[in-house]
Amino acid sequence: MTDYTDKDLLAFFRIEEKKHYAFNSLVGKYQERIYWHIRKLLINHEDTDDVVQNTFIKVWNNLADFREASQLYTWIYRIATNEALTFLNQKKRKFFLPIVDYEKELINSLEADEFFSGDEIQLKLQKAILGLPEKQRVVFNLKYFEEMKYEEMAVILDTSVGALKASYHHAVKKIEKYLESN
Amino acid sequence: MNTQDNKRNILENLKKDNPFQVPENYFDSLGSRISNRITANTSTEKQQYISFAMVKSTLVFAGGFAGLALIIYFGVSIFFTKLGVEKNTSQNEIAFLTEYSIISELDESTLIESFSKENSEISDSLHLENNENIINYLVKEDIDISTIIDEL
Numbered sequence: 001m002t003d004y005t006d007k008d009l010l011a012f013f014r015i016e017e018k019k020h021y022a023f024n025s026l027v028g029k030y031q032e033r034i035y036w037h038i039r040k041l042l043i044n045h046e047d048t049d050d051v052v053q054n055t056f057i058k059v060w061n062n063l064a065d066f067r068e069a070s071q072l073y074t075w076i077y078r079i080a081t082n083e084a085l086t087f088l089n090q091k092k093r094k095f096f097l098p099i100v101d102y103e104k105e106l107i108n109s110l111e112a113d114e115f116f117s118g119d120e121i122q123l124k125l126q127k128a129i130l131g132l133p134e135k136q137r138v139v140f141n142l143k144y145f146e147e148m149k150y151e152e153m154a155v156i157l158d159t160s161v162g163a164l165k166a167s168y169h170h171a172v173k174k175i176e177k178y179l180e181s182n
Numbered sequence: 183m184n185t186q187d188n189k190r191n192i193l194e195n196l197k198k199d200n201p202f203q204v205p206e207n208y209f210d211s212l213g214s215r216i217s218n219r220i221t222a223n224t225s226t227e228k229q230q231y232i233s234f235a236m237v238k239s240t241l242v243f244a245g246g247f248a249g250l251a252l253i254i255y256f257g258v259s260i261f262f263t264k265l266g267v268e269k270n271t272s273q274n275e276i277a278f279l280t281e282y283s284i285i286s287e288l289d290e291s292t293l294i295e296s297f298s299k300e301n302s303e304i305s306d307s308l309h310l311e312n313n314e315n316i317i318n319y320l321v322k323e324d325i326d327i328s329t330i331i332d333e334l
Contacts, residue, residue: 035212053216145200172193180192
């Protein structure tokens with residue numbers, strides 16, 4: 001598949017005959033990044049698969065109204081993050097789980113996950129990340145694993161760069177403390 | 183000091199390799215599964231739209247039919263009124279038939295009771311009438327109450 005720019009894909013999407021082709025190209029271009037972003041938040045593959053599909057369906061439904069005020073990929077990330085956080089909250093409400101129990105649930109899911117191939121230290125790191133508040137987890141994952149710029153994260157999470165820097169700093173401190181004590 | 187530095191560098195020294203995996207060929211089929219869901223959603227929306235459109239046309243047809251029936255009804259009733267078919271005649275007929283049917287359903291004792299009640303009402307009215315005549319006579323003849331008492 002040819003690598004089109006986001007601008008090309010948007011232009012194709014607005015032409016009825018090329019709409020499906022443009023969308024499939026867009027999914028092909030971003031599916032892995034979006035999948036891994038969501039997977040690190042939800043841990044479980046099946047849940048991630050559902051949320052990834054819902055994310056791209058929302059992209060399909062709203063792409064015609066996308067006004068290019070932000071970059072396309074930050075817009076998709078924003079949808080994906082919202083979908084993932086909504087999913088987590090729904091799951092907590094569905095099972096009446098307090099936050100601490102839900103963390104345990106995610107850690108158990110991580111330990112039992114047949115699609116987790118990390119070594120001991122990576123497992124420990126993931127457990128430490130799961131101990132963070134949800135938004136701090138998002139910030140940490142985007143910065144640490146994806147090395148995203150604070151400016152881009154600010155667009156995705158609708159927060160100031162200063163708040164994001166502080167959030168990342170706190171997250172790193174908590175994780176280091178966890179890794180030292182375990 | 184060295185130990186503290188080591189601790190601070192824990193995150194920096196960690197491999198950033200992705201520890202998660204996906205089922206085989208997962209990403210190869212993800213795009214087509216998303217497209218299938220979109221197509222399914224679109225066809226459901228279309229079906230809903232078509233069924234609504236069908237219901238809408240049926241409702242319009244039914245409404246039109248009802249309107250036509252009303253127009254015919256009023257047309258016919260105006261036509262018959264103009265021909266001199268009086269509603270009252272038919273109403274009188276109905277009233278007669280109703281009364282007749284009520285009478286036929288009454289038993290003897292009910293009839294007697296009804297007549298005696300009517301008679302008492304008649305006698306009451308006669309009584310009232312007599313009283314009025316007496317008063318009129320007394321006034322006309324200018325007869326004082328003391329004269330009547332004396333006569334008695």
